Amino acid sequence: MIEGFTALYIFMLAAFTGYEVIARVPVILHTPLMSGSNFVHGIVLVGAMVAMGHADTDLERFIGFIGVMLAAGNAVGGYVVTERMLEMFKSSKEDRK
């Protein structure tokens, strides 16, 4: 378990990291980057799996099931869409098929 102030420190540092990573991004990458960050919060899948893994009653299992399903959709869909978009960014110096 991560307790009290340690959690707060993690939160603060991660927030600054996110800000710095995006700060100087060119406009042409806004859409792919939004899609990419959309993929990254697909990590919620891990949490959904844990919640479902600990479920005891049928109701908990049902909600957990929905959660895992949605989270998997977030992760997989986010990846596929981002990858397809970025696949197309090529410079004129590279060979194009």
Next chain:
Amino acid sequence: MIELSYFAAAVLFILGLKRMSSPKTARGGIVWAGAGMVVATFATFFMPDMGNYGLMILAILIGGGAAWYTGKKVAMTDMPQMIAIYNGMGGGAAAAIAAVELLKGHFDNSTFQVLAVAGALIGSVAFSGSMIAFAKLQGLMKKSFHFPSQQAINLVVFGLAIAFGLYVMFAEAPGGFALFMFFALALAFGVLMTLPIGGADMPVVISLYNALTGLAVAFEGFVLGNAAMIIAGTVVGSAGTLLTQLMAKAMNRPLTNVLFSGFGAVEAESSAGPEGEMKEIGAADAAVMMAFANKVIIVPGYGLAVAQAQHKIWELSEMLEEQGVDVKFAIHPVAGRMPGHMNVLLAEAGVPYDKIYDLEEINAEFPQADVALVIGANDVVNPVARNDKSSPIYGMPILNADQAQNVIVVKRGRGRGFSGIENGLFFLDNTRMLYGDGQEVAAKLIAEVKQL
């Protein structure tokens, strides 16, 4: 071992996002982040005291499979709404985690209970709001809904959701009913909040919900004591907030305006409209004009994407280059349906990104251009934004296409653009109108250039 995998995943996510912020390394970035996701997911199967593996794998297969299929199939023009729906799913998942944890209800620490409820509220709003955003962009829901004292009702619903949330937080045994009401109200608020927002502002809203989902994931990460979720969620939360601000700035629409007022409901066409008349040109003349120019700047807009004319336009520009013409693409920050969307669409057609220029880079070059070819773009080249204070788009930075020696505007008909504002560019002396569907016009231009 599991903690180590989560740590590796967090590092990979941050490095991946960093790489995604430059076009040269962007393609590698998503692969890095993807590797992080696989590592974290795999490690989670080995968490102690877990059960329900069969159902879990089934859920992953159903959700992942459906998303894989739709993600592969969707057309590039529909990308924004797909991002909305995947994002909403993430928010829904965060809310579901909170629901399971709250039902279990044995928190060692009341801080966790507060965070679980906060994450549930944010996640639910992001979920239902994103679904409405999807429906709007997909065209399932055409109008923006307004009804009397809308904001007051929204406020009441939000207040009730908070009240039930507080009850759930501090009650000894909250019980199913209070939990159910809390989630129902939170979901309703997401719907109500998104309904009145117009389609043009939707990208900003999607980006905002993206940031909110990140935050919800981080909160649930605290509840579960899961460092990977805390870090990834928080990074997305702050990056998404910044991205939302950048987008709102590019569209010259303060975020508060987007959220609390409908667009287009404001003005009733104040000015009498620009003077002069529109002058037509045929495809043959337009082709000659461009083929013997030194420099042509192409200004594509969403109309180009709707007509699926990207490929033809790229073919045309390649032919012009063979004739020795210097061809550049000028892209307004909000061309397409969200910032950068048009770049994606042109990239799909094979236009290399170093031929594509931003507003700041290209605007100084328009006076030296012999021809500016405007296709399916309207508001982003409207000089009214520069000089008419009464115009709703006044102050929005525009592409100075009107400063080119000649302007050719390809347009479907004589009507107004997306925002319903008359465009002064169409009435200038050096502007010629070329009417027709983007793709047909491009095909005609190609045929004419071939004959030269």
